[in-house]
Amino acid sequence: TQLLEQSPQFLSIQEGENLTVYCNSSSVFSSLQWYRQEPGEGPVLLVTVVTGGEVKKLKRLTFQFGDARKDSSLHITAAQPGDTGLYLCAGAGQAGTALIFGKGTTLSVSS
């Protein structure tokens, strides 16, 4: 069974701080996706990383896929209150199979 472990589970920081969220597995994935989910809404895709060692930047967010395609990280620079939400990583295996989600990291950024 493929599992994705996310850490930390909860993170409460002040505006302007930096943070990193980790997503680890013993399994290899074809790709890893990061989603952000706000209360009362469905997850919204932030990025998909496909190639081992790949780094993608989305404004203040930096996503990295491990060389072995088993782990990923999300780094947020100068966090803002608008970054508050549940961050989920999800691994994709073979075509036509469901995404495997981690349990998520609940981020709270206070001003």
Place this chain on the structure above:
Amino acid sequence: GAGVSQSPRYKVAKRGQDVALRCDPISGHVSLFWYQQALGQGPEFLTYFQNEAQLDKSGLPSDRFFAERPEGSVSTLKIQRTQQEDSAVYLCASTTSWETQYFGPGTRLLVL
């Protein structure tokens, strides 16, 4: 274009009652997934359709759960004889690419 829509957004059911949850995927999306999300947790896979064919239902927790997509578009997830442990958010996602799934807002089910 419209995104994935789900209805109802909230449902309160008495234990033992049957419920039906609807998903309207993005037009033209062949694949449709149902997930169950417990409070503070990540979504967990329930079932997957490609057009009208249900290709994987391995995530359905019991035979009280049934899903259909008869015309390859709208899908309905039905839960019979609801139990308190069925309380969760039920998410629907559709996609043309099996990697990039677009999620609806979910249906929040509370079983009393």
